[in-house]
Structures are given as C-alpha cells and as structure tokens.
Ligand SMILES: *[C@@H]1O[C@H](CO)[C@@H](O)[C@H](O)[C@H]1NC(C)=O
C-alpha cells in the first residue's frame with residue numbers, strides 16, 4: 250500500500266454506546282444480547298430483573314434490539330420490560346434497532362408506543378440513525394409514525410444526513426416529507442450530488458451530475474422566482490472556481506470531472522457550513538487522490554484548507570499533520586520541489602496542535618490520560634519530522650526566518666516525551682520513532698541537521714531527561730558502525746561549547762565509545778605505577794598504553 254487514498258481511514262460519524270467491555274451486565278443481559286431465548290425464558294421464570302441496567306445504562310431489551318431478535322424483544326416486553334429506558338447517551342432502544350436495520354423490531358417497538366421523536370444526547374432521533382445507515386424501510390415506517398424532520402447537534406436534518414452519506418433512495422423518500430421546504434429539498438439534492446463526487450466508497454460522477462441537474466431545475470422552475478444560491482467567496486484550494494449558477498454553467502462542466510469534483514467540494518462547504526464536522530473528510534480524500542497522481546501542489550492546497558477548517562473547529566489534527574510529513578517526505582524523496590511557505594504553514598499549525606495536546610494532557614481524566622499522552626508525544630514526533638523536512642527544503646531568507654520562529658516558539662513551550670526527553674534529546678536519539686509511510690525515506694534520528702537547527706533556534710543544550718541525562722550524555726552512548734561517525738561527530742561539535750577544538754571532540758568520542766576492557770585496565774595500571782614498557786612490548790601496544 251503506497252497510495253494516500255488507501256491510507257485514509259473512514260471516519261466514525263456516530264459513536265454508539267456499544268463498547269467491547271460491558272460492565273455491570275446481568276446474566277439476563279448477556280442471554281438477551283447473545284440471542285439465547287431459552288436462557289432468557291429460564292432466567293425470567295426465576296424472577297431475574299427485566300429492567301436491570303449495565304454501567305452505561307443498557308437494559309436486556311436494548312441488547313436484544315441491537316442483536317435484532319424480535320422473539321426475545323417481544324418476550325421481554327411481554328414480561329414488562331420498560332421500552333423507554335435509554336442508555337447513558339439518552340439513546341433509545343428504537344434508535345439502536347433503527348441504526349442496525351432491524352425493521353421488524355422497529356415496527357414492534359413503535360406499535361408498543363416507543364416515541365419516534367425521542368432525542369439522544371447528540372440531538373439525533375431514530376430517523377437520523379435510520380437515514381444515515383440508509384435503511385429505507387425503517388425510514389418509511391418512522392415517517393408513517395409521524396417522525397419529525399428535526400436538526401441534530403450538528404445542525405443536520407435526517408434528510409441532510411442521508412444526502413451527506415450518499416443514501417440516494419432515502420433522500421428521494423424524505424424529499425416528500427411534510428417538514429421540507431423548497432430550499433432544503435434543493436440543498437439536499439445538491440449535497441447528495443456533491444457527496445457522490447468525493448467519496449471513496451460511493452464515488453459516482455454520473456449521479457453527481459444527475460442530482461446537481463435536478464437541483465438546478467428546481468432552482469429555476471419558476472423563472473420569475475428563481476431560488477438563488479447564496480455562494481461562499483471563492484476558495485483558492487478549490488482552484489479559485491465559483492459554483493455554477495445557471496443550467497448552462499452546469500452543462501459546461503458536464504464531462505469535466507475535475508470541475509465536478511471541485512463543484513462538489515464547494516457545495517458541501519456551502520450547504521454543510523465550514524465548521525461542520527463532515528466537511529473535511531472528502532477534501533482530504535480528494536487531496537489524497539491528487540497525491541496518488543503526483544499532483545502534489547493541488548493535494549497540498551486542499552489539505553491545508555482542510556487542516557485550517559479542522560483546527561478552527563478545535564478538532565484533533567494529529568493525523569492531518571502527520572499526513573503532511575508523509576507527503577512532503579515523498580516529495581523530497583522524489584526530488585519534487587517542496588514550497589517553503591507550505592511547510593512553514595504546516596509547522597505553524599503543528600505548534601498550535603502541540604500546545605492544545607499539552608492542554609488536553611493537563612485536563613485529562615485518568616481514563617483519558619494514556620491516549621492524551623500518546624497523542625501529545627506523537628505530535629512532538631511529527632513536529633520533528635517537519636523540522637527535518639525544512640532542512641531539506643529550499644528556503645529564502647524570509648521563509649527560513651518564519652520557520653525558525655515557529656521552532657523557537659515550540660522550544661519555549663519545552664515539550665517533553667514521557668521519558669522527559671526534550672526536542673534536542675529526541676533529535677539525537679536513535680530510539681525516536683519514525684513513521685514508516687514515506688517519512689522514513691527522508692527522516693531519521695540522530696540527525697545532525699535537526700540538532701543544529703534546534704540549537705540555532707535556542708534549544709537549551711543542558712536540558713536533562715528523567716534519568717538526568719543531557720543530550721550529550723545520550724549521544725555518546727550511541728554505538729553504530731563507523732559510517733555514522735560523521736553524524737556523531739557533527740552532533741557532538743554542535744552540543745559542546747564552541748571553543749572546544751576538534752581534538753577535544755574526538756577525545757570525548759573515543760573515551761565514551763571505548764569499552765573498559767581488561768586490556769585498558771592493564772594499560773592504566775602500567776601508567777599509574779610507572780612500569781617501564783618501552784621496547785618491552787610490541788610497538789602497537791606501546792601506543793595503546795600511551796593513550797591511557
Ligand atoms: C420494569 O419497568 C416497567 C415500566 O416502568 C414496570 O412496569 C415494571 O414493573 C418494571 N419491572 C421491574 C422488575 O422492575
């Protein structure tokens with residue numbers, strides 16, 4: 250796998266309350282969730298509590314709804330199970346059955362009076378869950394039972410959710426919903442078409458055109474009362490284009506895939522809003538496809554745009570930053586020109602991300618701490634990859650000054666690994682991990698160039714880690730074959746005060762590299778006790794004794 254588009258992970262749009270460790274589950278809960286009807290019957294006949302909840306407030310009924318076993322669901326309800334108990338996210342039994350696509354269970358719960366308009370903590374209703382997962386029959390059933398078209402916590406209606414996730418049949422059904430006005434119908438069609446243009450699993454450029462065309466017809470249906478688009482200002486990352494306004498604009502790009510892709514991204518940003526959590530992923534995907542085709546400039550523009558949106562929305566951008574280190578590394582490796590201002594902007598975002606990840610560590614609960622620390626440390630490593638890339642980038646004086654300012658800023662924050670290693674320790678340590686998707690073609694540690702750059706930007710040479718070691722202590726323990734001698738030599742020169750001569754450096758090198766052998770001890774004893782040795786031992790050994 251060396252394609253960026255394959256490297257991307259599909260984001261999780263909804264986090265359901267199902268985790269792998271279930272605390273506080275009774276035998277009944279387990280039997281209901283695992284589909285053992287006979288065991289459920291037996292336990293209930295022995296007066297098991299039908300409403301008992303787990304730590305996350307999940308009931309046996311909820312477990313059976315998740316599993317889709319109507320027989321067990323019915324049996325539990327007939328034994329007075331409470332269908333209104335929600336889990337700790339206020340997520341109802343109806344929602345879980347709707348999301349998992351169990352139409353018969355959904356229908357049964359509705360018959361028994363489940364509220365189709367109950368809202369989960371995230372603001373979603375059962376209709377959102379069914380629409381997002383694309384379960385047409387369930388959407389129909391919910392609508393028949395008066396499920397309303399309301400917005401969730403991200404400002405999305407079920408119609409928008411379906412459009413955003415390319416669920417065309419659900420969209421077409423929901424367009425008929427009584428709560429939809431003309432504008433939201435048009436925007437849903439546009440969003441659906443736009444989503445087909447930039448989704449790895451559902452890419453379908455014909456359908457993009459089809460739905461954009463339908464939407465344009467709707468906008469111009471009444472020539473005296475055209476529903477005009479409220480356009481965003483042109484965004485450079487989208488090629489500085491602006492959205493089609495008329496049917497002839499649209500027809501002009503019918504067979505121009507690139508233009509349709511960009512049209513899709515512009516529409517998504519307009520309809521969803523720049524701060525919507527779902528906006529960035531298709532931008533990143535489109536950038537990855539450019540990178541796969543070696544169109545790096547386009548890729549970087551899109552990724553920078555997505556990075557800014559995500560950082561503005563206060564989202565964790567560690568993966569975004571790492572992706573930049575990877576693509577820049579690939580470019581350096583392929584001898585493609587890396588533009589200094591791009592690296593500079595990414596470096597600046599990286600400093601902000603480290604600042605935020607430091608704060609997340611500070612405020613983390615005990616349960617959150619391990620992942621907060623991992624994230625913080627990974628961000629620091631990514632920063633070092635980026636610094637390493639700047640040493641291989643052609644920079645003008647101004648660019649270099651800006652880059653160095655970011656490095657200086659981070660040094661002032663004094664980030665540390667969990668072993669207490671400072672940036673300088675990490676730059677000279679062979680145990681600093683290097684990402685292996687392109688990055689390791691270009692970056693490795695110890696790195697003399699990164700060390701020198703950090704020192705130039707004010708990294709304190711005498712910082713100590715948790716074991717009391719300065720960077721110099723760490724580097725002199727480095728024992729790799731002599732081919733690395735130059736790196737080692739360069740680093741030690743950088744780390745030791747300027748007035749030390751090269752001989753001084755070699756001396757440190759030799760002293761520290763030399764294993765204290767029996768031969769050495771003997772040589773020292775000869776010197777200490779002034780035993781005569783000249784002309785009494787082989788000439789080569791005389792030099793050896795003198796050295797001690
Ligand atoms: C379970 O909840 C239902 C509805 O509130 C109630 O009627 C029933 O008595 C409860 N059963 C138990 C065992 O608590």
Ligand SMILES: *[C@@H]1O[C@H](CO)[C@@H](O)[C@H](O)[C@H]1NC(C)=O
Nearest residue numbers: 335337338339368369370371
């Ligand atoms: C869950 O719903 C109840 C009312 O049914 C409400 O009081 C509570 O604030 C909700 N909790 C969350 C986390 O949304």
